[in-house]
Amino acid sequence: MLTVLLRVMRRDLLLAYRRRADVAGSLAFFVIVCTLFPLGVGPEPALLRSMAPGILWVAALLASTLALGRLFAHDHADGTLEQMALSPAPLALIVAGKVAAHWLVSGLPLVLLAPVLAVQFDLSPGAAGTLAWSLLLGTPVLSLLGAVGAALTLGARGGGVLLSLLVLPLSVPVLIFGAGAAAAEPGDATAAASLLLLGGLLAASLALAPWATSSALRIALE
Amino acid sequence: MSASHTLPAARPFSGGKRWLRYAAPQAFFPLAGRLLPWLLGAALLLAAAGLYLGLLVAPPDRQQGDAYRIIFIHVPAAWLSMVIYVAMAFWAGIGLVFNTRLSSMMASALAPTGALFTFLALWTGALWGKPTWGAWWVWDARLTSELLLLFLYLGFMALQAAIDDPRRADRAGAVLALAGVVNVPVIYFSVQWWNTLHQGSSLSARGASMAPIVLQAMLVMTLALWAYAIAAVLQRLRNIVLERERHTEWVRQYLAENKR
Numbered sequence: 001m002l003t004v005l006l007r008v009m010r011r012d013l014l015l016a017y018r019r020r021a022d023v024a025g026s027l028a029f030f031v032i033v034c035t036l037f038p039l040g041v042g043p044e045p046a047l048l049r050s051m052a053p054g055i056l057w058v059a060a061l062l063a064s065t066l067a068l069g070r071l072f073a074h075d076h077a078d079g080t081l082e083q084m085a086l087s088p089a090p091l092a093l094i095v096a097g098k099v100a101a102h103w104l105v106s107g108l109p110l111v112l113l114a115p116v117l118a119v120q121f122d123l124s125p126g127a128a129g130t131l132a133w134s135l136l137l138g139t140p141v142l143s144l145l146g147a148v149g150a151a152l153t154l155g156a157r158g159g160g161v162l163l164s165l166l167v168l169p170l171s172v173p174v175l176i177f178g179a180g181a182a183a184a185e186p187g188d189a190t191a192a193a194s195l196l197l198l199g200g201l202l203a204a205s206l207a208l209a210p211w212a213t214s215s216a217l218r219i220a221l222e
Numbered sequence: 223m224s225a226s227h228t229l230p231a232a233r234p235f236s237g238g239k240r241w242l243r244y245a246a247p248q249a250f251f252p253l254a255g256r257l258l259p260w261l262l263g264a265a266l267l268l269a270a271a272g273l274y275l276g277l278l279v280a281p282p283d284r285q286q287g288d289a290y291r292i293i294f295i296h297v298p299a300a301w302l303s304m305v306i307y308v309a310m311a312f313w314a315g316i317g318l319v320f321n322t323r324l325s326s327m328m329a330s331a332l333a334p335t336g337a338l339f340t341f342l343a344l345w346t347g348a349l350w351g352k353p354t355w356g357a358w359w360v361w362d363a364r365l366t367s368e369l370l371l372l373f374l375y376l377g378f379m380a381l382q383a384a385i386d387d388p389r390r391a392d393r394a395g396a397v398l399a400l401a402g403v404v405n406v407p408v409i410y411f412s413v414q415w416w417n418t419l420h421q422g423s424s425l426s427a428r429g430a431s432m433a434p435i436v437l438q439a440m441l442v443m444t445l446a447l448w449a450y451a452i453a454a455v456l457q458r459l460r461n462i463v464l465e466r467e468r469h470t471e472w473v474r475q476y477l478a479e480n481k482r
Contacts, residue, residue: 148401152394156384165380166398169373212397219393 004089008097009104015074016105022070023105030063030110034117045122052121053131053182057175060110060135061142065164065171067106068146071098072217076154085221091214099147099210107139130191131182137198138178144209145170151216174201247324247463248472254456261453268446275439289353292346293436298444300343302451303371306336310378311403314396326392327466329399330382331459335451337375344368374402388466 016023037055038048075081084094114135118128149167153159181194244250276294283290310332317326347365348358359365378395385391467473 148397152381152398153384156381156394157386158384162377162380162384165373166377169370169377170401172370212401216394216397219390219397222390 005097009101012101026063026067033059048121054179057179064142068150071150092210095213096210103143111135134178134181138174141174141205144205147213151213154220261449265449272443280435292350294443296346298447299339303340311399314399318396327462331455340372
């Protein structure tokens with residue numbers, strides 16, 4: 001079981017390493033979106049400080065949705081996905097490995113980059129720390145939910161836009177609790193409660209999403 | 223062994239469950255056609271009665287004057303928007319598990335009506351919010367989740383429209399509907415979760431906090447909208463059945479008989 005998971009992760013990480021430009025692209029997108037907001041709403045520090053958690057979270061949400069397209073598309077195009085579906089290992093486990101690798105290359109960099117961008121928005125170190133924690137708990141949920149959407153839109157017309165239409169409404173609770181935790185005063189009970197709820201969402205989606213994704217993949221492959 | 227000991231005549235497989243017969247599109251199609259006029263008639267009569275009670279009999283509200291009267295369309299539409307989503311997810315799930323074509327067609331038929339009622343609830347809510355809260359729209363939890371429900375309906379319809387093979391579209395839509403059904407309880411409990419501008423529910427286990435006549439008018443309107451929704455869904459279902467089964471003999475016969 002664990003061997004399958006690690007093999008799939010290793011393969012996908014290697015593939016991502018060979019196509020470094022893709023990973024850098026979605027990170028650049030994250031930084032650019034965060035840069036656009038001050039240009040749009042003005043350089044007022046107090047305003048930016050109050051908006052920062054929301055801006056960073058929305059940008060992270062968009063960047064992770066943008067990256068979802070390549071989760072299954074390449075494997076679907078060259079037939080690897082069908083081989084995976086035929087393999088004796090449970091497809092949900094393979095999916096979990098792929099999502100984990102995807103998160104490591106598309107979600108984790110966002111988590112590490114966010115505190116740096118938070119400095120641009122004049123957030124206190126404590127608030128930047130809470131933001132990073134909320135992203136650390138929230139971005140895996142986004143990857144897991146997004147995997148369901150990516151599997152459903154596999155082979156459908158208008159993939160990218162349709163994928164956002166399916167995934168964004170479902171990821172609203174993550175956004176609410178994530179930005180809520182980051183916007184609360186550090187050490188406040190609201191921050192802790194939101195982080196706990198994010199953890200709950202992570203646990204629930206970890207249990208359900210790979211299973212839903214694998215059934216969606218089987219529908220797409222038949 | 224004499225002939226009198228023979229086993230009783232074999233009964234058809236689903237003999238004990240006659241209602242399962244209607245899982246076949248061919249059997250359900252005429253039944254839906256027979257139900258339609260009754261449902262439409264009930265919708266018209268109930269709507270007339272509900273509007274009479276609500277607009278003419280019920281007294282104006284002490285605080286809101288006549289503005290509150292939009293409740294007679296707003297609340298039933300909001301209820302239906304959520305009920306239809308659950309029903310859609312239910313039929314989609316049944317279609318996914320038991321591989322019954324009609325259940326999946328029912329889910330596809332429910333989606334546009336559900337989206338319509340969600341839109342209606344949002345629109346009438348905006349019309350009601352302006353005189354009472356002073357704003358067309360507030361970012362309250364219940365409004366926001368109703369808007370998200372509309373997005374979920376749109377996503378369901380967009381996904382089904384984007385996949386050419388109808389059976390694949392049915393099953394992909396079912397997975398999406400089941401994933402989205404998590405959102406419906408969030409809408410329902412959001413009032414308790416986030417304490418906001420939106421008033422709490424006026425109906426509770428302790429009884430209604432409104433005049434009996436208002437409640438009666440609202441319930442009559444609810445029944446009217448239910449009857450309309452079922453009629454609209456059945457009509458759409460009939461169209462979907464005709465479209466998907468167009469290659470079968472019975473549809474060809476039906477179309478030949480009903481040619482205008």
